[in-house]
Amino acid sequence: MTADATECRLAREMFEADTASRALGIAILDLSPGHAVVSMVVGETMVNGHGITHGGFVFVLADTAFAMACNGYDEPAVAARADIRFLTSTRLGDTLVAEATERARFGRNGIYDVTVRRGGEIVAEFRGDSRTVARTRAEGIADSAVRVSQS
Structure with missing residues (x-):
């Protein structure tokens, strides 16, 4: 990672608590405010009945990169919309x-x-809209996100 230890603190803490992404073997390669690069090796449990990667796993990889980039400013942010x-x-x-x-x-x-790539080949394009949410030390981002969606 190229950022210093204090930069992107929230994104790093989020990733450490993200058991879903870590269970899939997703790794952060680069992280700075507004930018992130993550990687994943397609495992046996990620292949669908056609013998190709299930699209949901490609989405999770892209969504994890999006989450790291939009939380790199140390203001809690959640997805408001995303497509791939x-x-x-x-x-x-x-x-x-x-x-x-x-x-x-x-x-x-x-x-x-x-942009999701395999080597130099683009395999998917994802766009996400983020929304920052208020958070106190006593509450988690999930609690804040519920309030945003209800307003």
């Missing part, structure tokens, strides 16, 4: 790398693009 375009399939053993880049940040909102 699958360009080609991947297979068991492929190493996928997702790079998230901030496109805009205004008020409590952000727009991020994530």
Whole structure:
């Protein structure tokens, strides 16, 4: 990771607590405010009935990169919307790398693009909209996100 130890504190803490991403073997390769690169090797349990990577796992990888990038400013942020375009399939053993880049940040909102690659080949494009949420030390991000969705 290129950021110093104090930069992106919230994103790093989030990742350490993210048992889903870590259980899938997702690793952070680079992290700075508004930018993140993560990787994952497609495992046996990630392959669907067609013998290709289940799209949900590609989405999780892209979503993790998005989460790290939008939380890199140390202001809690959650996804307000996300979509993905699958360009080609991947297979068991492929190493996928997702790079998230901030496109805009205004008020409590952000727009991020994530490109998922296998080697030099683009396999998916993801776009996510983020929304910062208030959080006190005593409550978690999930509690804050519920209040945002209800307003």
